[in-house]
Amino acid sequence: MNAPEKLAVTASAPSTADALRFLTADAVESAKSGHPGAPMGMAEMADALWRGHLRHNPLDPAWLNRDRFVLSNGHASMLLYSLLHLTGYDLPMDQLKQFRQLHSKTPGHPEVGVTPGVETTTGPLGQGLANAVGMALAEKMLAASFNRPGHQIIDHHTYVFVGDGCLMEGISHEVCSLAGTLGLAKLICFYDDNGISIDGDVQAWFADDTPQRFAAYGWNVIAAVDGHDVAALDLAISAAKRQATAQNGRPTLICCQTMIGKGAPTKAGSHEVHGAPLGTAEIAAMRAQKGWHAAPFEVPAELAVAWDARAAGQARQAGWDRQFEAYQLAHPALAAELLRRTAGSLPAELTSIFLQLITTPGELHKKVATRKASQLVLEHISSALPEFFGGSADLTGSNLTNVKASRWVNHDGSGNYLSYGVREFGMAAMMNGMALYGGFIPYGGTFMTFSDYSRNAIRMAALMKQRVIHVLTHDSIGLGEDGPTHQPVEHAASLRLIPNNRVWRPCDGVETALAWQAAITRSDGPTCLLLSRQALTPFERSAEQVRAIARGGYILIDAPEPQVVLIATGSEVEIAAITAQQLARKGVAVRLVSMPCVEAFYTQDANYRNSVLPIGLPRVSIEAGVTWFWRAIVGEQGVAIGIDTFGESAPADQLYQHFTLTPAQLTECALGLIKE
Numbered sequence: 001m002n003a004p005e006k007l008a009v010t011a012s013a014p015s016t017a018d019a020l021r022f023l024t025a026d027a028v029e030s031a032k033s034g035h036p037g038a039p040m041g042m043a044e045m046a047d048a049l050w051r052g053h054l055r056h057n058p059l060d061p062a063w064l065n066r067d068r069f070v071l072s073n074g075h076a077s078m079l080l081y082s083l084l085h086l087t088g089y090d091l092p093m094d095q096l097k098q099f100r101q102l103h104s105k106t107p108g109h110p111e112v113g114v115t116p117g118v119e120t121t122t123g124p125l126g127q128g129l130a131n132a133v134g135m136a137l138a139e140k141m142l143a144a145s146f147n148r149p150g151h152q153i154i155d156h157h158t159y160v161f162v163g164d165g166c167l168m169e170g171i172s173h174e175v176c177s178l179a180g181t182l183g184l185a186k187l188i189c190f191y192d193d194n195g196i197s198i199d200g201d202v203q204a205w206f207a208d209d210t211p212q213r214f215a216a217y218g219w220n221v222i223a224a225v226d227g228h229d230v231a232a233l234d235l236a237i238s239a240a241k242r243q244a245t246a247q248n249g250r251p252t253l254i255c256c257q258t259m260i261g262k263g264a265p266t267k268a269g270s271h272e273v274h275g276a277p278l279g280t281a282e283i284a285a286m287r288a289q290k291g292w293h294a295a296p297f298e299v300p301a302e303l304a305v306a307w308d309a310r311a312a313g314q315a316r317q318a319g320w321d322r323q324f325e326a327y328q329l330a331h332p333a334l335a336a337e338l339l340r341r342t343a344g345s346l347p348a349e350l351t352s353i354f355l356q357l358i359t360t361p362g363e364l365h366k367k368v369a370t371r372k373a374s375q376l377v378l379e380h381i382s383s384a385l386p387e388f389f390g391g392s393a394d395l396t397g398s399n400l401t402n403v404k405a406s407r408w409v410n411h412d413g414s415g416n417y418l419s420y421g422v423r424e425f426g427m428a429a430m431m432n433g434m435a436l437y438g439g440f441i442p443y444g445g446t447f448m449t450f451s452d453y454s455r456n457a458i459r460m461a462a463l464m465k466q467r468v469i470h471v472l473t474h475d476s477i478g479l480g481e482d483g484p485t486h487q488p489v490e491h492a493a494s495l496r497l498i499p500n501n502r503v504w505r506p507c508d509g510v511e512t513a514l515a516w517q518a519a520i521t522r523s524d525g526p527t528c529l530l531l532s533r534q535a536l537t538p539f540e541r542s543a544e545q546v547r548a549i550a551r552g553g554y555i556l557i558d559a560p561e562p563q564v565v566l567i568a569t570g571s572e573v574e575i576a577a578i579t580a581q582q583l584a585r586k587g588v589a590v591r592l593v594s595m596p597c598v599e600a601f602y603t604q605d606a607n608y609r610n611s612v613l614p615i616g617l618p619r620v621s622i623e624a625g626v627t628w629f630w631r632a633i634v635g636e637q638g639v640a641i642g643i644d645t646f647g648e649s650a651p652a653d654q655l656y657q658h659f660t661l662t663p664a665q666l667t668e669c670a671l672g673l674i675k676e
């Protein structure tokens with residue numbers, strides 16, 4: 001927001017930073033789309049960091065102790081691709097020529113898992129910054145758990161580039177406030193303060209005093225650095241790094257005053273350069289002005305050499321490998337555990353721990369709320385899962401996400417539980433950062449209705465295939481008197497719409513345990529656990545039925561030659577079970593299918609699905625939420641019972657009557673279908 005005076009555009013010899021500029025300009029031009037402005041404006045920032053400070057090894061992007069680099073302003077993707085290519089990652093020039101094309105390794109915005117060296121998927125502004133805060137927290141905590149005197153095995157920085165957009169987004173407040181409070185001293189954030197966003201000069205909509213804002217969060221702020229002066233940037237980074245060893249070290253914000261599109265002779269400094277190709281004439285003029293004689297997508301040999309970081313990276317990692325060998329000798333068990341955790345593999349005994357929980361009589365098998373059942377599960381399994389990292393957005397006592405062994409995260413990096421404060425979105429995006437970092441399985445709680453606040457981060461976890469677990473309690477009108485603001489109605493359906501997200505809505509303690517097991521053993525995406533506030537009646541099950549829960553939907557109550565199938569989830573399974581019993585007494589043969597996870601059910605083969613939901617048998621579904629989602633499952637002939645309005649404020653029992661989520665209603669619908 002602190003727009004600098006327009007910097008003079010002067011002719012100069014091509015610099016290493018110019019290599020980033022020309023690769024960006026050429027790639028955007030060739031794609032006929034993209035964002036040249038930010039990469040060109042941040043070229044010196046990237047040069048100072050990547051050539052001067054970043055400890056990485058392009059030949060091993062997965063090196064455990066690498067510095068993490070996050071480009072939160074993901075639209076500047078060509079900056080990152082240029083850096084990865086030039087420093088020697090497996091990203092050949094051909095890929096830069098394929099910028100933004102189908103199946104290339106250079107998609108429009110950086111995507112983790114697609115491009116070697118990309119640490120997180122960015123594009124939704126502000127979230128990369130939140131991921132970086134999560135990564136810096138993960139580094140601090142992993143170091144505290146595994147480092148030993150003389151063995152600093154985990155010891156690196158997390159760097160993040162942000163623009164005005166990231167800092168305007170509310171999530172930046174959530175996570176930067178928390179980063180300051182937690183004293184994440186190895187987090188170094190570069191603010192690309194170019195004074196421009198898409199609509200133009202940001203002074204009209206973003207006039208905050210950013211240095212003061214971050215100082216108020218408890219950050220170390222280095223203000224007014226010339227973002228085109230590599231030497232000044234280098235000094236600032238060195239000063240920021242000293243925080244890591246300072247007493248009460250703080251995260252650092254380096255405010256870099258830059259010009260968007262710097263280098264473009266007529267367009268630099270204008271919002272026109274934000275998101276459109278420069279045009280051939282402008283690029284030609286830039287080539288002439290810079291004395292850049294290389295053809296498009298060619299880098300002068302001396303600049304290519306200056307960028308190549310492979311040998312240095314290999315040597316750096318080899319040094320660390322020797323350190324790690326010494327650590328392995330001195331602390332073999334710790335070293336093995338560190339490798340297990342960061343590989344994401346689970347303790348071998350976890351399966352038997354779950355089995356024991358499910359088969360041993362206890363409170364889990366009594367009438368308890370599923371949020372309480374969830375806590376019982378956590379209590380039982382947490383000690384076997386040191387990678388478990390819990391938390392809640394200020395609702396611990398309601399979400400029941402804590403256990404007796406939960407310890408608040410401390411300034412020294414110890415602990416296993418974070419009160420994120422009232423920051424649902426920040427929590428979800430930080431958890432993504434922790435999962436991406438590795439060594440942790442983060443889970444965090446809030447009321448289900450506030451999952452809307454977290455939603456884009458849940459979507460990003462699904463897109464990035466990250467194991468993050470959302471504990472969403474108070475999952476329906478069953479929460480009662482807090483009323484419609486707090487009663488989720490469309491949320492279950494809406495969360496199920498996110499591809500690669502798994503939504504479990506268990507009906508009792510045993511289903512809750514198996515939902516947790518599914519969430520933990522799932523290594524390629526997030527899970528939302530929808531849990532009740534109110535106590536739910538437990539069900540008797542055969543061993544076969546217990547095994548079938550993991551399939552997402554199974555027959556809970558059956559009759560020979562059923563005439564109708566009732567399908568229910570969570571708290572409504574009990575209503576359906578009462579209905580089934582009443583109908584049975586009237587001589588009507590009813591099947592009840594409990595479907596705690598619709599997505600898991602629909603990954604089963606057709607034989608299994610048809611055996612549970614036979615084709616042609618009338619279906620009635622009941623869930624305390626919107627009905628349209630279920631209409632696809634019950635079909636044209638079926639009936640979906642639910643709530644298609646907002647809830648009401650009243651005791652839960654009255655609300656179930658008011659919204660006719662009752663055995664009487666279910667009976668009427670079922671009999672109606674049988675008669676047809």
Ligand SMILES: Cc1ncc(C[n+]2csc(CCOP(=O)(O)OP(=O)(O)O)c2C)c(N)n1
Pocket residue numbers: 035037038073075123124125126162163164165166169192194196197198260274
């Ligand atoms: C959450 C979100 N909202 C909107 C956008 C669309 N968008 C992409 S870049 C941008 C402007 C960002 O401004 P700034 O960070 O200053 O980038 P610069 O103009 O310097 O490239 C917007 C609104 C987005 N990517 N993410």
